[in-house]
């Protein structure tokens with residue numbers, strides 16, 4: 001509860017938003033009189049993210065809303081990752097892909113090869129996804145046998 005005196009509600013709202021608090025509960029004098037609470041979602045600014053619930057339903061409403069927010073943030077992040085991940089077919093395509101996002105490519109596992117990729121493209125390996133397509137391929141850089149695909153990207 002923010003009990004600070006001498007600061008406006010707007011300042012408090014912004015202050016907590018900056019800290020990443022996902023859900024704000026507003027209870028003003030009118031809300032107390034009506035037995036209601038205003039819930040404001042951080043991930044949906046403005047009127048769209050506001051809802052009104054009764055004080056009685058508050059615990060269930062907050063629990064449900066936090067789950068919705070979690071799912072919404074996860075879905076948004078996943079969609080962003082998918083939209084920004086390319087699967088280049090050649091090293092030329094790989095170089096273009098890492099200029100604007102992630103590249104998912106066969107990689108031989110050789111650290112020298114990885115160092116060369118970094119030297120030439122400024123991209124480094126971000127991770128080797130647990131979900132692999134299976135089988136083998138040719139390393140995107142050196143063409144040697146590769147048993148797994150890795151995600152490459154430039155640090156920003």
Ligand SMILES: [Zn+2]
Pocket residue numbers: 107108109110113114139140141142143144
């Ligand atoms: Zn290689």
